[in-house]
Amino acid sequence: MKLLDPKKISAKLTMTSQEQRLSHKGMAHFAGTGPNGRTCRECIHWDHFNGSYRKTDGRISKAPCKMFTELTRGTKGMPVPDDAMACRYFEFNSSAPEKYRR
Ligand code: SF4
Numbered sequence: 351m352k353l354l355d356p357k358k359i360s361a362k363l364t365m366t367s368q369e370q371r372l373s374h375k376g377m378a379h380f381a382g383t384g385p386n387g388r389t390c391r392e393c394i395h396w397d398h399f400n401g402s403y404r405k406t407d408g409r410i411s412k413a414p415c416k417m418f419t420e421l422t423r424g425t426k427g428m429p430v431p432d433d434a435m436a437c438r439y440f441e442f443n444s445s446a447p448e449k450y451r452r
Contacts, residue, residue: 384436
């Protein structure tokens with residue numbers, strides 16, 4: 351049995367494009383396909399209110415993407431890092447948590 355790289359989304363993806371390399375498991379679509387410069391932390395679908403909004407190791411801890419769950423009809427995805435580049439489903443969250451700095 352061939353084990354997948356932890357960042358690899360599917361055996362059919364070859365990680366040759368920039369979007370594939372920057373994407374994380376649990377994202378609704380490929381990273382970098384959303385608004386330029388925006389991150390998952392600023393997206394209304396990034397579920398940091400679900401008990402996972404903590405500051406650890408100089409960063410806001412990862413949180414699941416609600417759009418992933420919606421698109422997969424209820425499958426809870428892997429938590430996504432706060433600084434993942436936004437995907438095409440990005441919607442700006444006016445109350446997004448501040449970026450944490452040490
Ligand atoms: S930009 Fe929003 S919809 Fe896309 S993966 Fe990040 S949290 Fe999910």
